[in-house]
Amino acid sequence: xxxxxxxxxxxxxxxxxxxxxxxxxxxxxxxxxxxxxxxxxxxxxxxxxxxxxxxxxxxxxxxxxxxxxxxxxxxxxxxxxxxx
Amino acid sequence: xxxxxxxxxxxxxxxxxxxxxxxxxxxxxxxxxxxxxxxxxxxxxxxxxxxxxxxxxxxxxxxxxxxxxxxxxxxxxxxxxxxxxxxxxxxxxxxxxxxxxxxxxxxxxxxxxxxxxxxxxxxxxxxxxxxxxxxxxxxxxxxxxxxxxxxxxxxxxxxxxxxxxxxxxxxxxxxxxxxxxxxxxxxxxxxxxxxxxxxxxxxxxxxxxxxxxxxxxxxxxxxxxxxxxxxxxxxxxxxxxxxxxxxxxxxxxxxxxxxxxxxxxxxxxxxxxxxxxxxxxxxxxxxxxxxxxxxxxxxxxxxxxxxxxxxxxxxxxxxxxxxxxxxxxxxxxxxxxxxxxxxxxxxxxxxxxxxxxxxxxxxxxxxxxxxxxxxxxxxxxxxxxx
Numbered sequence: 001x002x003x004x005x006x007x008x009x010x011x012x013x014x015x016x017x018x019x020x021x022x023x024x025x026x027x028x029x030x031x032x033x034x035x036x037x038x039x040x041x042x043x044x045x046x047x048x049x050x051x052x053x054x055x056x057x058x059x060x061x062x063x064x065x066x067x068x069x070x071x072x073x074x075x076x077x078x079x080x081x082x083x084x
Numbered sequence: 085x086x087x088x089x090x091x092x093x094x095x096x097x098x099x100x101x102x103x104x105x106x107x108x109x110x111x112x113x114x115x116x117x118x119x120x121x122x123x124x125x126x127x128x129x130x131x132x133x134x135x136x137x138x139x140x141x142x143x144x145x146x147x148x149x150x151x152x153x154x155x156x157x158x159x160x161x162x163x164x165x166x167x168x169x170x171x172x173x174x175x176x177x178x179x180x181x182x183x184x185x186x187x188x189x190x191x192x193x194x195x196x197x198x199x200x201x202x203x204x205x206x207x208x209x210x211x212x213x214x215x216x217x218x219x220x221x222x223x224x225x226x227x228x229x230x231x232x233x234x235x236x237x238x239x240x241x242x243x244x245x246x247x248x249x250x251x252x253x254x255x256x257x258x259x260x261x262x263x264x265x266x267x268x269x270x271x272x273x274x275x276x277x278x279x280x281x282x283x284x285x286x287x288x289x290x291x292x293x294x295x296x297x298x299x300x301x302x303x304x305x306x307x308x309x310x311x312x313x314x315x316x317x318x319x320x321x322x323x324x325x326x327x328x329x330x331x332x333x334x335x336x337x338x339x340x341x342x343x344x345x346x347x348x349x350x351x352x353x354x355x356x357x358x359x360x361x362x363x364x365x366x367x368x369x370x371x372x373x374x375x376x377x378x379x380x381x382x383x384x385x386x387x388x389x390x391x392x393x394x395x396x397x398x399x400x401x402x403x404x405x406x407x408x409x410x411x412x413x414x415x416x417x418x419x420x421x422x423x424x425x426x427x428x429x430x431x432x433x434x435x436x437x438x439x440x441x442x443x444x445x446x447x448x449x450x451x452x453x454x455x456x457x458x459x460x461x462x463x464x465x466x467x468x469x470x
Contacts (some may be wrong), residue, residue: 042326
């Protein structure tokens with residue numbers, strides 16, 4: 001499973017939606033759509049740090065970096081030094 | 085004996101020793117005076133110094149900052165031992181070590197940690213968490229205390245209320261907003277423009293220096309911003325309240341455990357109708373319920389400790405579950421303990437009077453029972469649908 005699928009699976013397992021086929025797009029803002037509650041922001045942060053073995057620094061502690069699957073992957077790419 | 089087993093036994097002995105020491109400290113320095121603190125509505129400075137000298141004001145801090153570096157379980161047990169006899173003294177740990185200490189440890193930069201944590205460990209700097217306001221409780225995202233940018237810092241204006249330790253603290257972690265951004269600031273409580281007053285004669289926490297705090301153009305230097313601008317609610321408040329809930333879970337267990345002891349002690353001694361009241365089955369029902377509830381709360385707190393130690397993704401929700409349950413049973417056990425005491429239970433001569441009053445606040449602070457029930461329900465709805 002690649003990073004994007006891992007992150008998607010984690011987010012989907014925490015979605016507060018009751019339609020079985022919620023269609024979460026890679027650029028959907030999960031916080032604005034009300035898919036998750038505020039506690040999820042911390043849970044997501046802890047997940048990213050432990051699952052991908054990275055330390056999110058204070059200056060990266062911007063909700064935008066965690067608001068969509070694509071933004072999370074972009075942050076991980078920057079942290080892990082992946083180049084396009 | 086293998087080295088691993090030897091190490092396990094050694095660390096278990098060490099942990100047991102520490103708890104024994106805490107019990108001795110509590111029995112000598114706190115238990116005889118807890119009604120006095122309540123009556124005088126203060127915690128003596130000498131006790132605060134003794135708490136610091138024993139490392140209890142930094143139980144959860146790393147040793148490098150003067151702490152005991154206790155893991156979540158031992159820190160919980162420390163909280164329980166102190167909370168059994170004095171919810172007010174325990175509240176120092178909740179706000180100073182858990183809410184502010186853990187927020188600094190998680191989000192402070194090196195300079196901030198080195199500046200504040202050693203002083204917090206030594207007791208020279210007592211800290212409080214300033215979130216609630218006259219009009220803002222559960223809806224913490226919408227704090228009305230505001231900040232604006234100033235030359236080399238920020239200016240804070242507004243009013244906080246119900247701030248535990250607020251009238252005594254040297255350092256305030258203040259949550260304020262600027263337009264749609266919420267940020268957190270480390271504020272010296274002696275800064276010009278701060279006016280504090282202790283809220284007296286409360287039903288609970290009389291000795292916990294609960295305060296109303298006004299901020300009138302209070303200047304905060306830019307290096308006292310904790311985390312980054314805009315991260316105040318999502319990250320700082322959530323971090324602080326998660327640790328606060330963990331502390332209150334153990335605080336609820338503490339009151340329930342002490343109430344159970346008081347209930348049993350009294351039931352064994354008190355005679356009515358020519359026999360000890362412990363022989364009456366309806367008294368036994370109350371004791372039975374208390375035993376089961378205390379055991380269940382302890383199991384939930386211990387599970388939360390284990391998941392926190394593992395940094396498990398469910399640590400936060402497990403903590404929420406433990407807090408919700410322990411705070412409720414603290415009330416039911418304290419209520420039954422007072423019932424067993426009859427008229428004597430209303431006298432400050434017996435600790436159940438204080439436990440009964442103090443228990444209720446656990447259902448209000450660090451997330452009310454009703455707010456936490458919604459959080460737990462949502463967890464259930466996302467977790468158990470398949």
